[in-house]
Amino acid sequence: MDIHTKHTQVRPAHIDRARMLISCPDAPGIVATVSKFLFDHGANIIQSDQYSMNPDGGMFFMRVEFDLPQLSSRLPKLESDFGSIAEQFQMEWYISDVSRRKKLAIFVSKEDHCLVELLWQWQAGDLDAEIGLVVSNHPDMKDYVESFGIPYHHIPVTPDTKKEAEERQLEVIGEDIDVIILARYMQIISPTFIEHYRNRIINIHHSFLPAFVGGKPYAQAYGRGVKLIGATAHYVTEELDGGPIIEQDVERVSHRDDVPELKRIGRTIERVVLARAVKWHVEDRILVHENKTVVFN
Amino acid sequence: MDIHTKHTQVRPAHIDRARMLISCPDAPGIVATVSKFLFDHGANIIQSDQYSMNPDGGMFFMRVEFDLPQLSSRLPKLESDFGSIAEQFQMEWYISDVSRRKKLAIFVSKEDHCLVELLWQWQAGDLDAEIGLVVSNHPDMKDYVESFGIPYHHIPVTPDTKKEAEERQLEVIGEDIDVIILARYMQIISPTFIEHYRNRIINIHHSFLPAFVGGKPYAQAYGRGVKLIGATAHYVTEELDGGPIIEQDVERVSHRDDVPELKRIGRTIERVVLARAVKWHVEDRILVHENKTVVFN
Amino acid sequence: MDIHTKHTQVRPAHIDRARMLISCPDAPGIVATVSKFLFDHGANIIQSDQYSMNPDGGMFFMRVEFDLPQLSSRLPKLESDFGSIAEQFQMEWYISDVSRRKKLAIFVSKEDHCLVELLWQWQAGDLDAEIGLVVSNHPDMKDYVESFGIPYHHIPVTPDTKKEAEERQLEVIGEDIDVIILARYMQIISPTFIEHYRNRIINIHHSFLPAFVGGKPYAQAYGRGVKLIGATAHYVTEELDGGPIIEQDVERVSHRDDVPELKRIGRTIERVVLARAVKWHVEDRILVHENKTVVFN
Amino acid sequence: MDIHTKHTQVRPAHIDRARMLISCPDAPGIVATVSKFLFDHGANIIQSDQYSMNPDGGMFFMRVEFDLPQLSSRLPKLESDFGSIAEQFQMEWYISDVSRRKKLAIFVSKEDHCLVELLWQWQAGDLDAEIGLVVSNHPDMKDYVESFGIPYHHIPVTPDTKKEAEERQLEVIGEDIDVIILARYMQIISPTFIEHYRNRIINIHHSFLPAFVGGKPYAQAYGRGVKLIGATAHYVTEELDGGPIIEQDVERVSHRDDVPELKRIGRTIERVVLARAVKWHVEDRILVHENKTVVFN
Structure with missing residues (x-):
């Protein structure tokens, strides 16, 4: 037995879970737009954090953790669909598949x-x-x-x-x-x-x-x-x-x-x-x- | 001079700022619905925190801090408009006017x-x-x-x-x-x-x-x-x-x-x-x- | 090479070093007596801590760390000489040779x-x-x-x-x-x-x-x-x-x-x-x- | 009533209590000499802390808190008697009467x-x-x-x-x-x-x-x-x-x-x-x- 290898499999809770990270200039409607987008795609938000450096023209940061059934097969379309929102708000962003450590x-x-x-x-x-x-x-x-x-x-x-x-x-x-x-x-x-x-x-x-x-x-x-x-x-x-x-x-x-x-x-x-x-x-x-x-x- | 009374006026930053607090059973679409509601009413979200005890039927908690011009005159309508959303998600909720200490x-x-x-x-x-x-x-x-x-x-x-x-x-x-x-x-x-x-x-x-x-x-x-x-x-x-x-x-x-x-x-x-x-x-x-x-x- | 065994030898600083631990009812003269005893036996005190729970009849605690050349050969006599002091003050005590881990x-x-x-x-x-x-x-x-x-x-x-x-x-x-x-x-x-x-x-x-x-x-x-x-x-x-x-x-x-x-x-x-x-x-x-x-x- | 003045008297526990502070080059016998000196003058050590930077020629520091009946009248003689010890070990030192805040x-x-x-x-x-x-x-x-x-x-x-x-x-x-x-x-x-x-x-x-x-x-x-x-x-x-x-x-x-x-x-x-x-x-x-x-x- 290899004495050092346990706990290395993906925990079941992590299947179909993703995290979305966003930075962009603050503007009205970001949270509404992002959360509606996820809802419309069938994602369930588990946790969401936002922070605005200064609502008057400062930067806005957001992290959303969500569950989406069949995530791995649906992620490419989700990302491609998000493109126009990202462009509209000048976002830097990525989505990370939690099951891929x-x-x-x-x-x-x-x-x-x-x-x-x-x-x-x-x-x-x-x-x-x-x-x-x-x-x-x-x-x-x-x-x-x-x-x-x-x-x-x-x-x-x-x-x-x-x-x-x-x-x-x-x-x-x-x-x-x-x-x-x-x-x-x-x-x-x-x-x-x-x-x-x-x-x-x-x-x-x-x-x-x-x-x-x-x-x-x-x-x-x-x-x-x-x-x-x-x-x-x-x-x-x-x-x-x-x-x-x-x-x-x-x-x-x-x-x-x-x-x-x-x-x-x-x-x-x-x-x-x-x-x-x-x-x-x-x-x-x-x-x-x-x-x-x-x-x- | 009264030696003990300074800093008792409302700070300017707090005018037109409000906080919304929500507890309800978790369900898809809460964040999207609430943030869209605020956006549609002209509010700008300054900070938003959510926490879900358990996305599978647990409780959901949310705190949103937002700015809304002419808050004090518009707050009654905002609250009354929110009623149907609150009912739909079985929310306990309140909105607090920050300028009212x-x-x-x-x-x-x-x-x-x-x-x-x-x-x-x-x-x-x-x-x-x-x-x-x-x-x-x-x-x-x-x-x-x-x-x-x-x-x-x-x-x-x-x-x-x-x-x-x-x-x-x-x-x-x-x-x-x-x-x-x-x-x-x-x-x-x-x-x-x-x-x-x-x-x-x-x-x-x-x-x-x-x-x-x-x-x-x-x-x-x-x-x-x-x-x-x-x-x-x-x-x-x-x-x-x-x-x-x-x-x-x-x-x-x-x-x-x-x-x-x-x-x-x-x-x-x-x-x-x-x-x-x-x-x-x-x-x-x-x-x-x-x-x-x-x-x- | 055994990957797990380093640093297991006695550090040089610890040769000829000892620690004396004492508990007894508080009484005038304990510190003076103990420190004079060690001095008379050629020991050099490195660190000494005392604490008295209550000088009026409470317990007294002392820890002395000291260096004594040829400690290991002289320790038995040091301990036996200390017996009468220990008895006088009703001490519980021991001396520990630091080089013996x-x-x-x-x-x-x-x-x-x-x-x-x-x-x-x-x-x-x-x-x-x-x-x-x-x-x-x-x-x-x-x-x-x-x-x-x-x-x-x-x-x-x-x-x-x-x-x-x-x-x-x-x-x-x-x-x-x-x-x-x-x-x-x-x-x-x-x-x-x-x-x-x-x-x-x-x-x-x-x-x-x-x-x-x-x-x-x-x-x-x-x-x-x-x-x-x-x-x-x-x-x-x-x-x-x-x-x-x-x-x-x-x-x-x-x-x-x-x-x-x-x-x-x-x-x-x-x-x-x-x-x-x-x-x-x-x-x-x-x-x-x-x-x-x-x-x- | 003056609202701000309470607790300004000397606490009873502090009557006849003093603190002695010493810095000097480390040398054998300091603790023994100081504690014997205090014992011989009828002082009862309440707490004593020492620290030696390096027993091999470094500095030595000591703080002793002690009780001595009729402290205030006996302090001058105590100080004057300590002079020769202080000189022997090249001490910087002082004794502070705790009742004098x-x-x-x-x-x-x-x-x-x-x-x-x-x-x-x-x-x-x-x-x-x-x-x-x-x-x-x-x-x-x-x-x-x-x-x-x-x-x-x-x-x-x-x-x-x-x-x-x-x-x-x-x-x-x-x-x-x-x-x-x-x-x-x-x-x-x-x-x-x-x-x-x-x-x-x-x-x-x-x-x-x-x-x-x-x-x-x-x-x-x-x-x-x-x-x-x-x-x-x-x-x-x-x-x-x-x-x-x-x-x-x-x-x-x-x-x-x-x-x-x-x-x-x-x-x-x-x-x-x-x-x-x-x-x-x-x-x-x-x-x-x-x-x-x-x-x-």
Whole structure:
């Protein structure tokens, strides 16, 4: 028996369920039009969230979860019929079939805590996604990852081979990966790569109040006697650690916590915060506008 | 100059804004019907929240915040037009004019921390409501409350005069109070009184994990060495402290906290939790179904 | 390479380090006497915590962490020399050699989240202890546990075989286990067994504010619309779930969380809370007095 | 009756109680020497906390709370006797008579939430200190502060009169103020002034993860979609907002919170965090070393 594979089938509740995500300039009648459209097509709305940044000319965001019998065969027509509404309101939109679980690629370097948490949540059935592969610039986690039945690609990266390494990464990722998780992957991603996966690369990093400029942030935090340390999960943009924030959390520390203990606590927060961000992404709960997320959770 | 009265006027943003609250059995087409109705009447939806307990025959809850020019003159017709939709879906519903701030009556006994917090948030403009009066079975807070320009009614309660006291309370409350806040009011409210203000009486009490049966819960909590103490705000029902929960929170304690310190911490949580519950109530964010709240916040 | 075994050696910092734990009636001069004793024996105090429940006749608790060169060879004499001080102040006390890591037995039934968290923290080097064995009344986790190189004892329990099962458990545990962790072990432990491991059996269970009497607490919590769910780790006593509390925590939930989601969140809190309690136990941070813990953390 | 003055007397428990605070290079025998000294002088230790940054040549910090009959008459001799011990271990130290409550000066500009919280906690008996005076560069809060029987000094500050204003401030503060609280006081304090009250000026400011450089941090935080906003209380040093951190906390926010709502939440955290920092200062729980605090709480 493979000890790591349970809970990997589609849950029955998810058959014939879809999620529709919409961003557009706010205007009268959007909710009415969308909900009438779904009703006329025989869909039953399970949950619906809207948010208007500013009803007077701001952006409007909507997430609708609905059930539609024979979804998979009827989805193409539903999408094609929705085209004229989308055009009318200048919508960016997509519909996601819940029974088709999202596929992750996880990138990792040497620190394994975020990877292990994701594998563990996945194995426990708490992460409703597939893990397509793990990519690392180090060989260390190969045996562990493969024991879950997941392919592991060791692609070393040096300043000289960075470009080739990224090409190789894109190659092994292939075409059917929905989202890339940087689970403490310590290499900078190139703008070309980011462009390929716009708003589909999630990174995690430690965060402090205040922020500390320069190296060794944990040592600086210790020297300043911070009382909280935190972590931030965000989408990767060309600005380093400057992309739209998905989730943040903190934990309380005290003067008794030395630098290694601060790092240990930091790891715990990182794994929790990253796992939440991934969960919300695969459940289509996140919309991005400019440099900001709207998270319907 | 009266030192306590600022921020009491209606904020401009609230003119012509309304909130519609709906509970009904789930059925296809509710969102489409309601949003089309509002659109056809010229209303612009600012925010809309829905929740379905179970799409297969469960209850459906909806809160819509919308702007409608000339709201106050058009509201009667809007309500009357909505009647047939409400009937079709067996809705319980109401529309609330945001520019008409809700009116509170605050009941208090000797402990003043919850009352003081509400007065302070109100004075700071953070509680968008009017405080119509304060009722107490003790005279202690009279001068303090009146210094805010708020009427204070001292109505003593004894086992023998309980019935007369409640009649007197209902009399001073009059007809235009929307919600009654039991801000550490230590008398039991009669079923008759509760019936008058069904789901419109908010109480606050301390909470522990585990709960402690019998008297002196703080002493019991100390004896068991609890690590968290909490507070619960809920609507009052005939079952003592058993009504629908609106909000809860906890704070961390340790063995160093003796019983008086536990009580001090308890007071801090109580004032925060009660203030949140009151805020959500006056913003029409709470729907009650059976013994449970749906809070759209 | 065994993928699961790293960080299992003693950290250098722990050589020659010890912890002294003391409980006694408060009296003048305890701190002075103990610290002078340690100083006279060449020990250097690294950290010292005291707590007096009530200086006027209450109990006094002390934890001292100290370094002493050649600790292991000098510990017997240190302990024997301390005897007369201990007698003078009616102390309960012990000294623990930090380089000798505590040995755990983990009991588990079918739910594996707490076991997996402990194994993972242990493997990551965050749990400074040895895991001697896992005992279960089910065979399910055998392969998984053994993949860590840890013995797994499947000992079925039925109402008829309960006594024999416990005897068998005591047998496989042997003499050198320091603490037993009930990581969602769903059998009641007999008073005889508890007596063997007084204040050395740690249990975890869910907690609610308020508590719910009767079966299906998550369903009851859902029906009441609780806004927080929690977990409590405690030492096991003869009173079911009534022993001294070690740690508690909660997480926020909302009306959107159905019963399975509440259970999922509950599992996350349980694993965090149990792991903290175990960490504090193996670091000798907990003193028990009557039905209460003093936790020096 | 003055509505604002209750709980201002010394609590009986505090008579004959003192606190001793010590910082010095770590060395063997400190705890033994100090506790023996106190024992020999008839003092009974109520609570004692120590912390060693690094037993191998780091700093050592100690806080001892003790009872000594006839404290006030015996304190001078106790202090003078302690001199030789202090010299031997190169200690910085002081003993504080708990019955002599610390005296605060509160500085405020236009935003009143932190001032109001301090006044309210003081009035409720939760802040064990005296408020000697309030100083402001604006007249707005005069009536309110004076209604508590507290002197209010309106000292305008302009770029041209800054020096004279600070001289005037020092004059009205006089000689017996223990600590200055900058409760949203929006003027920069000069190095001369800071030197007068080294580690005795507490400031509060908002904090974000990540920090935002430049103006309008709340607008920037909104634009980035932060999920937490926080506040930091710290001692004032010559480096703007760069002094030793006393306390920090955060609150969760979402995309639904616009800039005014973020500011409202920020105010709530600021008042809680500042009040905790002030409480710990007046209870002699804070030791400062280099740019860091040790908080024994």
